[in-house]
Amino acid sequence: MMVGRACALSARDGSRLGGEPRFVDLLAPLRRVARRAVRRRQVARAYDMAKEIAPDLIPEAQLLDVGCGSGFIAHHLVALRGARVVGVDVARTTEAAIPYTRYEGRYLPFDDATFDAVLLCYVLHHSADPTLLVREVRRVLRPGGRLVVYEDLPITPFDRFLCWRHEAAWRARTGPCTFLDEAGWRAVFSAAGLSVHAVRRLSRWRNAGNPVARVRFVLEAEGSLP
Numbered sequence: 001m002m003v004g005r006a007c008a009l010s011a012r013d014g015s016r017l018g019g020e021p022r023f024v025d026l027l028a029p030l031r032r033v034a035r036r037a038v039r040r041r042q043v044a045r046a047y048d049m050a051k052e053i054a055p056d057l058i059p060e061a062q063l064l065d066v067g068c069g070s071g072f073i074a075h076h077l078v079a080l081r082g083a084r085v086v087g088v089d090v091a092r093t094t095e096a097a098i099p100y101t102r103y104e105g106r107y108l109p110f111d112d113a114t115f116d117a118v119l120l121c122y123v124l125h126h127s128a129d130p131t132l133l134v135r136e137v138r139r140v141l142r143p144g145g146r147l148v149v150y151e152d153l154p155i156t157p158f159d160r161f162l163c164w165r166h167e168a169a170w171r172a173r174t175g176p177c178t179f180l181d182e183a184g185w186r187a188v189f190s191a192a193g194l195s196v197h198a199v200r201r202l203s204r205w206r207n208a209g210n211p212v213a214r215v216r217f218v219l220e221a222e223g224s225l226p
């Protein structure tokens with residue numbers, strides 16, 4: 001693709017060969033470098049998260065990553081834990097080479113009690129109906145199966161500003177967000193038949209570009225569906 005000034009400055013070496021002038025996009029290498037830097041950051045962040053999640057999974061767990069995005073977290077868990085993964089998202093495709101299904105964002109296209117573990121990494125606040133999505137996750141989990149949730153928390157006015165900024169960036173793609181505090185999420189999980197196995201506040205500085213308060217839950221599916 002040609003870009004403004006770059007086109008004006010570009011070499012017209014094609015004319016020397018007697019053909020059409022050939023324009024050289026001088027910004028293309030810079031764009032390639034930027035794309036590579038973004039992908040490296042995504043892959044490295046996903047590796048750190050996968051390392052954190054791995055101890056909460058049984059070996060070779062049947063694992064569903066809901067809202068998998070790039071799919072790199074699930075992809076790393078195949079290597080780290082032998083997980084048999086499936087990713088679902090509302091997006092058209094995923095980047096990592098994992099089995100992937102696109103769905104409409106409400107009803108998970110799987111039978112009851114299919115998975116040993118489910119991930120919801122920074123996804124619930126994007127869902128149009130988080131209560132329904134958590135109930136769906138509980139339905140597809142085996143009794144005793146685990147749900148790992150990462151969420152942003154609107155605690156201080158600065159957090160609320162960051163949540164507002166995040167919503168503004170995503171609104172056109174996935175609609176308005178629902179940010180709850182820790183007690184709010186606990187109530188949603190409890191109503192769906194999920195008990196809290198572990199909960200931990202995370203450092204704001206794990207993502208210096210978005211230093212919002214964060215929480216990580218590990219939940220367990222209680223014996224029978226509520």
Ligand SMILES: C[S@@+](CC[C@H](N)C(=O)[O-])C[C@H]1O[C@@H](n2cnc3c(N)ncnc32)[C@H](O)[C@@H]1O
Nearest residue numbers: 067068069089090091105121122123126127174
């Ligand atoms: C902030 S990204 C997180 C991606 C990935 N989980 C990660 O941590 O790298 C949020 C993802 O949730 C997806 N999403 C939004 N609404 C969803 C829904 N109702 N069900 C599943 N995924 C959804 C978006 O398409 C996006 O890929």
